[in-house]
Amino acid sequence: MIEIFRKASLCRNFENETYKQIQQKNITFPTYLSAGQEYIASSLSHYLEKHNPHIFIQHRGHSTYLAFGGKVEDLIDELLGKKTGCAHGMGGSASIQCKEKNIYGHDGLMGSQVPIAVGSCYATRKPTIVFMGDSSAEEDYVFSSIGWAATKNLPILFVVEDNNLSILTEKKVRRVWEMDDVARGLGVESYNIEDNPSEINKCLKNVFDRYEDEMDKLGDKTKEIHESNRKLVRELWEKQLEKQ
Ligand SMILES: Cc1ncc(C[n+]2csc(CCOP(=O)(O)OP(=O)(O)O)c2C)c(N)n1
Ligand SMILES: [Mg+2]
Numbered sequence: 001m002i003e004i005f006r007k008a009s010l011c012r013n014f015e016n017e018t019y020k021q022i023q024q025k026n027i028t029f030p031t032y033l034s035a036g037q038e039y040i041a042s043s044l045s046h047y048l049e050k051h052n053p054h055i056f057i058q059h060r061g062h063s064t065y066l067a068f069g070g071k072v073e074d075l076i077d078e079l080l081g082k083k084t085g086c087a088h089g090m091g092g093s094a095s096i097q098c099k100e101k102n103i104y105g106h107d108g109l110m111g112s113q114v115p116i117a118v119g120s121c122y123a124t125r126k127p128t129i130v131f132m133g134d135s136s137a138e139e140d141y142v143f144s145s146i147g148w149a150a151t152k153n154l155p156i157l158f159v160v161e162d163n164n165l166s167i168l169t170e171k172k173v174r175r176v177w178e179m180d181d182v183a184r185g186l187g188v189e190s191y192n193i194e195d196n197p198s199e200i201n202k203c204l205k206n207v208f209d210r211y212e213d214e215m216d217k218l219g220d221k222t223k224e225i226h227e228s229n230r231k232l233v234r235e236l237w238e239k240q241l242e243k244q
Pocket of ligand 2: 135162163165166
């Protein structure tokens with residue numbers, strides 16, 4: 001849990017400092033802070049980084065970028081509009097990305113990252129995580145993408161970061177339904193939970209790879225078994241190939 005706090009602390013301090021830099025007018029274009037939401041990305045990255053997921057984010061994504069290993073200096077440079085920024089100074093806060101970590105930034109159309117992530121996951125079959133806000137989740141193309149992903153049984157995790165707001169409009173003014181019910185109706189296993197690491201972990205069981213999760217759960221002995229089987233299979237292949 002301290003490792004998750006370490007990530008969350010980097011994110012919170014980054015946002016606190018960014019806020020100061022906005023006030024001092026060193027950042028001069030729209031900036032979307034994620035302070036208060038950092039435990040979502042910090043927990044998810046802690047549990048899922050081992051799968052090297054492809055990650056699709058939206059405008060409030062500083063914490064996601066940082067938690068999944070994006071370089072702090074490159075994000076600072078991006079917020080300053082420099083060429084050395086993580087999106088070459090062309091994206092700004094709303095469209096940060098990191099090619100090395102497979103983090104893809106947003107284009108500004110709320111929810112567009114969801115069909116894009118589903119298409120990418122279908123093409124690559126890589127474990128994929130797509131983040132969206134509670135308002136973006138209301139777009140019809142988000143529903144159809146989730147429904148289609150379910151028909152293909154894609155290895156994709158849809159994360160709704162629900163801060164109750166669409167700009168300044170609260171959820172209760174906008175709708176009477178919850179996203180986990182809709183997703184369940186579309187054929188996807190879903191949960192409505194707090195941003196508490198152990199709650200998040202409970203929902204992630206075998207989300208991408210049962211084998212690796214069981215190995216983690218059962219401890220060191222499984223790593224020995226894995227290693228000896230890796231060697232055994234390799235040797236048997238070499239032996240049989242020699243006979244050819
Ligand atoms: C298709 C579309 N509709 C409306 C907007 C205007 N808009 C920009 S941000 C936003 C609210 C986003 O809310 P949410 O997805 O919950 O993210 P949050 O800002 O709360 O993190 C809206 C409606 C937009 N950019 N794209
Ligand atoms: Mg919101």
